[in-house]
Amino acid sequence: MSFLSPWLLALAGAAAVPLLLHLMRRRIGARLDFPAVRYLRRAEREHSRELKLRNLLLMLLRVAIVLLLALAAARPLGPGLGPGHPPTAWAIVLDNSMSTSAISEGRPVLDRLREVARRAAGEASSGDRLWLVTADARVTTGSVSQVTAAIGRAEPLAGAGDPRAALDRALALVRSSGLDARHVAVVTDGQATAWTGATDAGHVAVSVFAAEGPPPRNRAVTHAVASPAYWTPRGRVEAQLRSTDSVTWRVVLGDRTVARGTSAAGEEVGVSTVPLGRGWLAGRVEIDPDELRGDDVRWFAAWVGDAPRLRVEREAGPFADGAVEALVQGRRAERGDGIAVTPADLAGARPALVLAPRDPVRLGAANRALERAGIPWRLGEVRREGARARGLAGAGARLDGARVARRYQLVPVSGAGATDTLATVSGEAWVVAGDGYVLVGSALDTADTDLPVGAAFAPWVAAVITERLAGNTGLVLALAPGAPLAHAAGITGLERADGSVLPLVAGTTPRAPAMAGVYLLRRGAARAGAVVVNPEPGESDLTRLGTDALAARVASTAVATTSERAFRAASWAGGTRRPLMASLLLLVVLALAAEALVARRGIGTGAA
Amino acid sequence: MDPARADLIEPASLAALGRVELIARWVVDGFITGLHRSPRKGFSVEFADYRAYQPGDDLRYLDWKVAARADRWVIKQFEEETNLRAVILLDISPSMAWAGLPGRLTKLAWAERAVAAIALLLLRQKDAVGLIRFDDAVRTVLPPKSRMQHWHRILSQLGDPGTGEATAAPAAIAAAAALVRRAGLVVLVSDLLMDPGPVISATRTLRAMGHDIVVLHVMDPAERDLAEPGDALFTDPESGDALAARGADVKEAYRQTVEVAIGEWRDRFIASGASYEVVMSSEPFGVALRRAFAVRQGLP
Numbered sequence: 001m002s003f004l005s006p007w008l009l010a011l012a013g014a015a016a017v018p019l020l021l022h023l024m025r026r027r028i029g030a031r032l033d034f035p036a037v038r039y040l041r042r043a044e045r046e047h048s049r050e051l052k053l054r055n056l057l058l059m060l061l062r063v064a065i066v067l068l069l070a071l072a073a074a075r076p077l078g079p080g081l082g083p084g085h086p087p088t089a090w091a092i093v094l095d096n097s098m099s100t101s102a103i104s105e106g107r108p109v110l111d112r113l114r115e116v117a118r119r120a121a122g123e124a125s126s127g128d129r130l131w132l133v134t135a136d137a138r139v140t141t142g143s144v145s146q147v148t149a150a151i152g153r154a155e156p157l158a159g160a161g162d163p164r165a166a167l168d169r170a171l172a173l174v175r176s177s178g179l180d181a182r183h184v185a186v187v188t189d190g191q192a193t194a195w196t197g198a199t200d201a202g203h204v205a206v207s208v209f210a211a212e213g214p215p216p217r218n219r220a221v222t223h224a225v226a227s228p229a230y231w232t233p234r235g236r237v238e239a240q241l242r243s244t245d246s247v248t249w250r251v252v253l254g255d256r257t258v259a260r261g262t263s264a265a266g267e268e269v270g271v272s273t274v275p276l277g278r279g280w281l282a283g284r285v286e287i288d289p290d291e292l293r294g295d296d297v298r299w300f301a302a303w304v305g306d307a308p309r310l311r312v313e314r315e316a317g318p319f320a321d322g323a324v325e326a327l328v329q330g331r332r333a334e335r336g337d338g339i340a341v342t343p344a345d346l347a348g349a350r351p352a353l354v355l356a357p358r359d360p361v362r363l364g365a366a367n368r369a370l371e372r373a374g375i376p377w378r379l380g381e382v383r384r385e386g387a388r389a390r391g392l393a394g395a396g397a398r399l400d401g402a403r404v405a406r407r408y409q410l411v412p413v414s415g416a417g418a419t420d421t422l423a424t425v426s427g428e429a430w431v432v433a434g435d436g437y438v439l440v441g442s443a444l445d446t447a448d449t450d451l452p453v454g455a456a457f458a459p460w461v462a463a464v465i466t467e468r469l470a471g472n473t474g475l476v477l478a479l480a481p482g483a484p485l486a487h488a489a490g491i492t493g494l495e496r497a498d499g500s501v502l503p504l505v506a507g508t509t510p511r512a513p514a515m516a517g518v519y520l521l522r523r524g525a526a527r528a529g530a531v532v533v534n535p536e537p538g539e540s541d542l543t544r545l546g547t548d549a550l551a552a553r554v555a556s557t558a559v560a561t562t563s564e565r566a567f568r569a570a571s572w573a574g575g576t577r578r579p580l581m582a583s584l585l586l587l588v589v590l591a592l593a594a595e596a597l598v599a600r601r602g603i604g605t606g607a608a
Numbered sequence: 609m610d611p612a613r614a615d616l617i618e619p620a621s622l623a624a625l626g627r628v629e630l631i632a633r634w635v636v637d638g639f640i641t642g643l644h645r646s647p648r649k650g651f652s653v654e655f656a657d658y659r660a661y662q663p664g665d666d667l668r669y670l671d672w673k674v675a676a677r678a679d680r681w682v683i684k685q686f687e688e689e690t691n692l693r694a695v696i697l698l699d700i701s702p703s704m705a706w707a708g709l710p711g712r713l714t715k716l717a718w719a720e721r722a723v724a725a726i727a728l729l730l731l732r733q734k735d736a737v738g739l740i741r742f743d744d745a746v747r748t749v750l751p752p753k754s755r756m757q758h759w760h761r762i763l764s765q766l767g768d769p770g771t772g773e774a775t776a777a778p779a780a781i782a783a784a785a786a787l788v789r790r791a792g793l794v795v796l797v798s799d800l801l802m803d804p805g806p807v808i809s810a811t812r813t814l815r816a817m818g819h820d821i822v823v824l825h826v827m828d829p830a831e832r833d834l835a836e837p838g839d840a841l842f843t844d845p846e847s848g849d850a851l852a853a854r855g856a857d858v859k860e861a862y863r864q865t866v867e868v869a870i871g872e873w874r875d876r877f878i879a880s881g882a883s884y885e886v887v888m889s890s891e892p893f894g895v896a897l898r899r900a901f902a903v904r905q906g907l908p
Contacts (some may be wrong), residue, residue: 030838030840030841031840031841031843032840032842032843033843033845034706034842034843035702035799035801035845036801036831037842037847037851038844039831039862040851040853040858040865041851042865042869043861043865044851044861050861051857053856139654164875198887222698399689505799599856
């Protein structure tokens with residue numbers, strides 16, 4: 001048992017008053033002439049046992065009344081059948097992820113979840129502290145009416161959100177409340193992909209309501225990309241559809257449908273096209289609407305430009321020339337003056353893909369040429385180690401795993417501008433990129449590295465040419481709605497499809513927009529890439545967990561049910577402790593009634 | 609005030625209007641007025657005397673010849689009536705000189721007025737009345753006489769409280785037996801705060817001699833229902849016996865005990881052939897007298 005106002009237990013000291021009065025009850029008062037003393041003495045003699053018992057009973061009742069009042073004033077909490085619940089830190093996690101927008105039995109699942117959440121929150125009392133945490137971890141707190149109103153306003157997200165983070169946030173909130181009674185209620189559709197591992201809730205009770213019934217059948221576009229991301233101008237759209245039967249699809253570029261067709265279950269979609277326009281292009285793959293609309297469209301972005309002209313120096317080696325020839329054959333590039341593929345000692349103007357010289361005696365000439373070309377790197381000592389390369393983001397990823405037998409240490413020159421390291425070897429830069437150049441620390445020779453004989457070589461050459469050298473087109477970021485926006489240095493806003501710009505607030509972590517679509521990254525007035533926002537593919541899998549499995553995956557203390565009544569009962573159980581004040585006051589009333597009865601009836605009434 | 613029904617007036621209020629003599633007359637007048645017929649019956653056939661008719665007398669004993677001849681209304685009396693000898697035993701012990709409330713008559717004051725009324729009532733019926741006052745001993749003895757002047761002697765004896773520290777009713781009863789040789793009436797007026805054994809024994813003896821016995825058990829209302837709710841040292845003014853108690857605690861037990869004691873007195877007096885009535889010192893005299901003598905006199 002615990003007490004909300006334990007200092008009021010000091011009132012229990014007043015129990016000494018009836019005790020003292022009882023002990024002093026033989027105190028002699030005024031002397032009174034009374035001739036019938038013989039009857040009085042006889043009454044005391046004949047009823048002495050009853051008198052003692054009655055006085056003892058009265059004393060005990062009066063002491064009990066004082067003690068019960070003191071206990072009630074201290075507002076105890078404890079096991080019992082007291083009505084209501086103790087002041088509780090109560091947070092409800094409303095799963096409003098995209099999957100809850102699915103239509104089930106004629107209405108969105110989220111409608112049912114909101115209804116359950118509103119009614120559960122409505123049982124709160126004025127002493128409770130309430131929070132609503134939605135699947136995007138957004139928190140609303142306030143009175144019962146404010147929280148229930150917020151529940152009513154909750155709209156489905158465009159993606160999965162992060163119910164796990166929302167639950168963690170709710171647990172942190174109730175733990176920080178300072179109240180002893182803590183509870184987190186979770187209202188969810190029970191989607192298996194949303195709950196993958198249990199949270200340790202500690203001593204916080206967690207109740208889970210899972211939407212009743214089987215999930216609706218769902219078709220979805222789970223994957224759609226432009227391949228490559230930079231079209232010259234020919235490109236390809238690749239997509240994957242989720243369906244248990246055949247499904248009709250469309251590929252739309254801008255406002256123009258460029259392809260349509262029907263695929264069997266599990267079949268991949270690939271469409272090659274040459275768009276008319278140039279620059280950044282938003283496209284989408286669509287299927288016919290079904291019960292879950294949010295995943296019937298999937299967006300992609302491509303940068304469309306003319307094929308770059310490439311000039312390969314003979315000293316660059318046969319592998320470089322072969323890769324360029326493959327690009328030319330694939331109409332991804334043309335030969336001509338434009339981008340140079342050259343060893344460092346012959347480097348002239350940028351843009352250029354610069355390779356380390358084969359012969360170390362050319363090292364001095366190479367560094368001088370690099371300086372003349374404005375490339376802020378120089379070649380240092382020769383490293384012979386036979387280590388594997390570690391590819392980094394973007395085009396560098398294709399270099400991952402390449403074996404490097406000999407390389408030059410790449411040393412940055414002071415005053416170098418912004419550079420990216422595309423790959424490292426033994427922790428040192430091996431391939432770097434900057435404004436109009438890509439510098440490789442080895443020659444494209446099998447004696448130095450096996451990169452040119454690998455399958456990834458030609459695509460890598462294509463990628464660095466289109467992404468780094470053919471015009472500073474920027475990045476393509478594929479993100480879920482509301483996900484943190486990485487690589488956002490210098491980004492000032494996001495350009496919507498209608499041309500309006502959503503500014504990024506300085507000092508806060510930039511996040512992807514909540515709505516699916518293609519947004520162009522703006523660095524001032526310049527476009528610096530694209531953000532493609534699509535729901536997580538797993539969100540299209542509406543498979544639901546059973547209540548036991550769901551409880552096990554939500555939290556260590558969770559109890560899951562599909563019964564709203566059981567959920568509400570569990571949500572406000574407050575553990576096993578309830579306020580006992582009302583019960584104690586009832587006992588006080590009963591004790592007072594008993595005391596009055598004993599005092600009024602006296603001894604022997606009814607027995608005579 | 610209607611003096612014709614003074615017997616029904618609250619005794620303390622009535623006592624404030626005059627001396628014992630006056631009060632007794634009013635009470636008796638009112639009492640007799642309230643009767644629809646003479647309280648006497650069993651008149652013998654031996655004519656003894658005439659007396660003036662009084663309202664309430666049985667018309668069967670009205671002498672119609674005298675009424676027709678002399679236009680006087682007289683009642684015939686017979687020898688048997690005049691030979692009734694009554695002795696009133698009045699307890700004047702200190703316990704009788706107590707009242708539960710300041711404005712209430714003490715038990716003794718109430719008893720004196722009641723005794724005066726009884727004596728006057730008997731004397732008016734040509735009965736001989738005597739008075740014995742006692743506390744822990746017999747204090748005064750007036751032999752029974754039937755003359756009206758004797759009532760004044762009785763009155764002069766009243767109003768003198770006793771000085772003893774006990775109540776010796778058996779001695780008084782024995783004295784009464786000595787005063788009334790042949791069968792008569794003995795009226796005991798007492799608060800009966802005494803041991804019942806000797807009293808009952810003496811009563812039984814008296815009854816064996818052929819006497820009728822009427823016991824008026826005078827109580828103050830505060831003796832029947834304890835009024836003191838707080839702590840007090842209850843002290844018997846007669847014996848000095850004291851007991852500390854909380855009135856509220858023992859009130860109910862005391863009430864039951866008193867009822868049991870009254871029941872014991874009643875049972876034992878009736879078993880010994882006496883009639884017994886509890887009269888409260890707050891009751892009008894007429895009500896108490898009627899209760900006391902109703903059965904004996906066949907009053908309605």
